[in-house]
Amino acid sequence: NAGVTQTPKFRVLKTGQSMTLLCAQDMNHEYMYWYRQDPGMGLRLIHYSVGEGTTAKGEVPDGYNVSRLKKQNFLLGLESAAPSQTSVYFCASSYSTFRLSTDTQYFGPGTRLTVL
């Protein structure tokens, strides 16, 4: 099993450009998450999904959109990149099928994004 994979690993954008980050998991997990990690701050939840076809906003959703058309994939989109979106982005997934889950989250390797 590959676990959780992210594409790409690195990317440099100019302000105003758009891009999509792809997260894929092969563990048949229901829940998937996108986080950003900035220096001096804890991981912050951008968006999450509790199943195929569902998405919800996290703590810092502005400037991002997501889609979960297939259970194994969770896409994070930046429509018009800004320097404030320079960060390391992590995708994660967890198994649970019930609402009050506390299952372990499995993390991808991260995508380092720089917006000039």
Place this chain on the structure above:
Amino acid sequence: KNEVEQSPQNLTAQEGEFITINCSYSVGISALHWLQQHPGGGIVSLFMLSSGKKKHGRLIATINIQEKHSSLHITASHPRDSAVYICAVSYSGAGSYQLTFGKGTKLSVIP
């Protein structure tokens, strides 16, 4: 705002030392997680606990629900333990599968 506080922020130890990293949180939780982030950036889950104590190799995690506090201990520390250790909690109630993270403790173990 529900917060997770870790201490210390940075920790340098000599190889072989016993290490303790602390985590405190503000309200009731469903579970507390300890994560390790390697220098290369990858994040792995070490423990998930809701009460008592768990042990895996040289790592021990404890939680005191009444005091809203958890500790991660590393016995006989080794340079390969150098990493950032992150505490995260699932708060009780709606959306408890969502995690709130501490800022991490950067551990450096010197040979």
